[in-house]
Amino acid sequence: MSEKREITLTINGRSYAVRVDPRRTLVDTIRDECGQTGTHIGCEHGVCGACTVLLDGEPVRSCLMFAVQAEGRQIRTVEGLAQGDKLHPLQQAFIDHHGLQCGFCTPGFLMLAAGVLEREPDISDEDLLDVLSSNLCRCTGYENIVKSVRAAAAKMTAARR
Amino acid sequence: MTAPSNKWIGQSVGRLEDPPLVRGHGRYAGDISFPHQLHMRVVRSNHAHGRIVAIDTAAARALPGVVAVWTASDIADVPAIDFREGKIPALDPYRQPVLAADKVRYVGEPVAAVFASDPYVAEDAADLVTIEVEELPILLAAEDPPGEFSPGRDTEASIIRQGYGDVDAVFRTAPIVVELELAIGRHSGVPLEARGAIGRFDASRNLLELHGAAKVPHRIKELLSRMLGLTPSSIQVHEAHVGGGFGIRGELYPEDVLVCVASMRLGRPVKWIEDRREHLIAANHSRQQLHKIRAAVDTEGRILAIDDRYFHDQGAYVRTHAARVVHMTAGILPGPYRVPAYRAVGHFRLTNKTPAATYRAPGRYETTFVRERLIDAVAVKLGIDPNEVRRRNAISKDEMPYHRPLEALGEEIEHDSGDYVGLMDKLIAALEWDKLKATLARRRAAGEAVGAGFAMFIEKSGLGPADGVRIEVDTSGAVELITGGASIGQGFETVMAQVCAEALGVDYRQVRVTHGQTDRIAFGIGAHASRATVMTASATHNGALKLRAKAIEMAASLMQAPPDALDIVDGKVVHRDRPSGPSMTLGEIARHLEPTSKTLGDREPGLSAEGWFRVKHQVYPYGLHFAVVKVDRETGGVVIERYAIAYDIGRAINPALVRGQIVGGFAQGLGGALMEEFTYNERGDPLATTFADYLLPTVKETPKIEVLLREDYVSPLNPLGIKGAGESGVTGVGAAIASAIDDAIGIPGAVTQLPVTPQRLKQILNGRR
Numbered sequence: 025m026s027e028k029r030e031i032t033l034t035i036n037g038r039s040y041a042v043r044v045d046p047r048r049t050l051v052d053t054i055r056d057e058c059g060q061t062g063t064h065i066g067c068e069h070g071v072c073g074a075c076t077v078l079l080d081g082e083p084v085r086s087c088l089m090f091a092v093q094a095e096g097r098q099i100r101t102v103e104g105l106a107q108g109d110k111l112h113p114l115q116q117a118f119i120d121h122h123g124l125q126c127g128f129c130t131p132g133f134l135m136l137a138a139g140v141l142e143r144e145p146d147i148s149d150e151d152l153l154d155v156l157s158s159n160l161c162r163c164t165g166y167e168n169i170v171k172s173v174r175a176a177a178a179k180m181t182a183a184r185r
Numbered sequence: 186m187t188a189p190s191n192k193w194i195g196q197s198v199g200r201l202e203d204p205p206l207v208r209g210h211g212r213y214a215g216d217i218s219f220p221h222q223l224h225m226r227v228v229r230s231n232h233a234h235g236r237i238v239a240i241d242t243a244a245a246r247a248l249p250g251v252v253a254v255w256t257a258s259d260i261a262d263v264p265a266i267d268f269r270e271g272k273i274p275a276l277d278p279y280r281q282p283v284l285a286a287d288k289v290r291y292v293g294e295p296v297a298a299v300f301a302s303d304p305y306v307a308e309d310a311a312d313l314v315t316i317e318v319e320e321l322p323i324l325l326a327a328e329d330p331p332g333e334f335s336p337g338r339d340t341e342a343s344i345i346r347q348g349y350g351d352v353d354a355v356f357r358t359a360p361i362v363v364e365l366e367l368a369i370g371r372h373s374g375v376p377l378e379a380r381g382a383i384g385r386f387d388a389s390r391n392l393l394e395l396h397g398a399a400k401v402p403h404r405i406k407e408l409l410s411r412m413l414g415l416t417p418s419s420i421q422v423h424e425a426h427v428g429g430g431f432g433i434r435g436e437l438y439p440e441d442v443l444v445c446v447a448s449m450r451l452g453r454p455v456k457w458i459e460d461r462r463e464h465l466i467a468a469n470h471s472r473q474q475l476h477k478i479r480a481a482v483d484t485e486g487r488i489l490a491i492d493d494r495y496f497h498d499q500g501a502y503v504r505t506h507a508a509r510v511v512h513m514t515a516g517i518l519p520g521p522y523r524v525p526a527y528r529a530v531g532h533f534r535l536t537n538k539t540p541a542a543t544y545r546a547p548g549r550y551e552t553t554f555v556r557e558r559l560i561d562a563v564a565v566k567l568g569i570d571p572n573e574v575r576r577r578n579a580i581s582k583d584e585m586p587y588h589r590p591l592e593a594l595g596e597e598i599e600h601d602s603g604d605y606v607g608l609m610d611k612l613i614a615a616l617e618w619d620k621l622k623a624t625l626a627r628r629r630a631a632g633e634a635v636g637a638g639f640a641m642f643i644e645k646s647g648l649g650p651a652d653g654v655r656i657e658v659d660t661s662g663a664v665e666l667i668t669g670g671a672s673i674g675q676g677f678e679t680v681m682a683q684v685c686a687e688a689l690g691v692d693y694r695q696v697r698v699t700h701g702q703t704d705r706i707a708f709g710i711g712a713h714a715s716r717a718t719v720m721t722a723s724a725t726h727n728g729a730l731k732l733r734a735k736a737i738e739m740a741a742s743l744m745q746a747p748p749d750a751l752d753i754v755d756g757k758v759v760h761r762d763r764p765s766g767p768s769m770t771l772g773e774i775a776r777h778l779e780p781t782s783k784t785l786g787d788r789e790p791g792l793s794a795e796g797w798f799r800v801k802h803q804v805y806p807y808g809l810h811f812a813v814v815k816v817d818r819e820t821g822g823v824v825i826e827r828y829a830i831a832y833d834i835g836r837a838i839n840p841a842l843v844r845g846q847i848v849g850g851f852a853q854g855l856g857g858a859l860m861e862e863f864t865y866n867e868r869g870d871p872l873a874t875t876f877a878d879y880l881l882p883t884v885k886e887t888p889k890i891e892v893l894l895r896e897d898y899v900s901p902l903n904p905l906g907i908k909g910a911g912e913s914g915v916t917g918v919g920a921a922i923a924s925a926i927d928d929a930i931g932i933p934g935a936v937t938q939l940p941v942t943p944q945r946l947k948q949i950l951n952g953r954r
Contacts, residue, residue, distance in 0.1 A: 055215070065458075072876055102207075102209035105208075111204075115207040122200070124203060126376070126377070126378070127674065129428075130206055156884045162375060162376055163849045164852075165851055165852035168845065
């Protein structure tokens with residue numbers, strides 16, 4: 025096993041100096057070394073999307089990256105979505121439209137949708153379904169997830185105008 | 186409605202669970218850690234069946250960071266995983282050992298356990314353990330002749346028989362007999378959170394704790410107590426957030442026992458988090474059955490008798506549920522229909538595959554597929570509409586309560602209430618079925634492979650016999666409802682808070698619902714079999730009424746008013762006729778009821794109450810599923826164009842959550858109907874070990890569905906008239922889709938096996954069955 029490396033991760037604007045094995049995944053490091061357990065692990069092979077975080081604004085599977093690859097990048101996780109007491113429009117919409125049941129896939133969906141809506145605020149319904157089909161949910165049957173994301177998108181668009 | 190602000194039941198209020206979950210503040214098993222904890226990694230069998238010749242753990246033990254490596258001989262004093270219901274002599278020999286001792290019987294079976302200070306090191310060490318196995322013959326199909334399980338004991342664990350009437354006599358004289366052979370594939374709940382367990386032994390208090398439990402914490406406590414020979418009071422089980430239950434999560438598995446025993450023997454907390462491959466080969470599978478069924482009918486399509494012989498593929502061991510699913514199958518198969526004579530013979534057989542147990546709507550998903558295929562076949566044989574067959578055979582509302590001398594979950598079946606044909610007519614009207622049918626016929630005539638199918642089903646819910654809760658109000662007026670129920674993501678806290686708030690007269694957001702903690706309440710039923718809303722909510726209702734009476738009695742003496750002149754509104758006791766007049770808050774009343782209070786008098790101290798609910802029979806909610814599908818003749822792919830579910834829930838506490846349960850259940854049923862399947866090669870190697878092989882529906886495959894939620898027939902069996910919602914969305918999906926596919930491709934009876942994968946459908950279309 026190679027030597028542990030000292031790296032600094034920037035998560036939600038805060039710096040975390042950690043010592044990790046080069047093979048340690050980003051998601052394990054975010055959770056175990058940085059204590060941000062809102063990012064979940066569902067499959068560890070990049071299919072379910074529960075571990076989705078934003079890396080320099082792009083949704084990525086944090087189970088498919090090593091922590092050392094994320095040094096110097098801006099990482100955003102579900103813990104960074106709300107501004108103090110004020111929930112992000114996506115968080116509020118998931119509550120308002122019963123977009124979650126067990127809540128395990130929710131952080132991944134929130135970060136996936138946040139990344140996409142920031143890049144493409146006027147995304148078409150069809151493209152949105154394409155994007156959302158990259159994450160798995162086992163409880164909701166997706167209907168209310170789609171409803172939540174569309175409602176949040178509309179609100180975010182209205183707020184910009 | 187005199188006090189609309191107090192009306193919580195029947196309202197789609199927001200969930201109490203959500204705010205922490207959307208912020209990433211959930212606390213699932215993987216999020217729980219204790220100082221100095223060890224990490225466990227399980228070494229699993231790579232052979233489907235064989236004799237263990239040798240296990241070499243030396244290299245693993247030598248790895249820095251490894252604290253211990255256990256094989257069966259290290260825990261020879263720990264018995265096999267017990268059944269929930271205790272001893273069942275005929276099945277006891279088929280229980281799963283915590284670690285395989287002499288033989289391995291499926292790929293994925295735990296053979297050794299590695300304990301290390303880091304999870305990565307534990308995994309490295311596990312890879313260094315070598316297991317030498319002498320291969321034995323592999324048995325992969327329950328319908329094949331049984332093989333040897335252990336010396337002198339074959340793989341047919343038992344034969345389940347249920348029935349009534351002289352079936353043979355009916356068949357001898359029946360004018361028409363319809364026979365089918367039908368298979369249901371192997372699938373399972375596959376929650377997004379895999380399993381996890383953390384064992385912690387507190388030597389200072391001589392207390393063993395299991396964290397990360399789910400579903401049935403009090404049962405797990407009992408089981409551990411029996412297995413480990415500890416007093417129940419020296420074990421506490423703690424439920425955390427649970428990333429999906431669906432029947433499979435929360436049973437007692439070998440890994441749960443291992444972390445408990447290891448925490449005691451190694452003197453450090455032990456954490457185990459399952460990975461996805463492990464989950465798909467080691468957590469309970471479900472559903473797999475083959476039915477050879479025949480029906481005797483008269484010339485009008487009235488069922489005279491049903492005779493079913495089925496083979497239940499249990500996998501390698503009998504787990505905590507014992508014979509529950511195979512038994513339920515026999516009891517529930519007749520479903521909503523009058524069946525004058527009935528015989529079911531279930532062969533409960535072991536194979537060299539992952540052990541099986543319950544998955545949402547166990548026994549009902551399977552039998553609804555089988556029974557409704559039979560209804561379709563009868564309709565074809567007689568040249569009448571399948572819904573006409575349903576109409577002629579469904580138990581009518583005038584026959585309720587309808588008793589049938591069969592058992593489900595150990596109690597005799599009694600359909601409590603309902604109008605099955607009435608609900609079918611409502612669905613047919615809502616769909617504008619005659620018009621839709623004509624449209625589909627036109628499209629088929631133009632060459633499209635589109636078709637529709639119905640399925641009628643009954644569910645069962647609210648298994649008794651009892652549940653109890655405790656409700657306490659503190660001196661600030663905050664309410665705590667303590668229950669041994671469990672939250673598996675279904676909205677349990679919100680629903681219980683609504684019921685409590687309604688009866689007590691407070692805002693539901695003022696109610697903290699504490700669940701799944703065995704140290705907070707001595708009894709609990711957990712969350713399974715769609716029991717929670719019926720049993721726990723009824724107990725909550727009763728408890729809240731008692732608490733209310735106690736608060737009003739105390740207030741009456743302080744406010745010098747007769748109790749029946751007082752009401753509780755928004756957490757305040759007020760005069761009924763002068764709600765804005767003098768009042769007392771529940772917090773103030775709680776202070777007056779403190780043990781040292783001068784105003785306490787002879788009363789029991791504390792503003793608290795226990796509520797119990799007891800019931801003899803389960804309730805039997807009912808519904809219909811309806812599908813329109815389009816088949817791609819080139820690829821064998823199936824697209825769901827339209828899907829509707831009609832369901833009579835008696836009374837919905839929170840309609841939005843009920844709808845959520847139904848829609849979510851549907852998506853799981855859809856997976857089982859078209860996509861999901863645990864397959865094996867001829868050596869018994871599991872082929873579905875990742876999400877790339879075991880295909881869960883994504884948003885792309887899951888259509889928006891219509892839900893016709895009715896509250897027509899409240900259940901007479903509980904104070905709120907509730908019937909339970911958790912499983913109705915999944916029950917009829919395989920049946921309705923199979924029927925719609927037959928219709929779309931114009932081959933009656935074409936679908937005989939679930940899931941209808943593109944390969945299977947392509948074979949049907951090519952005429953190769």
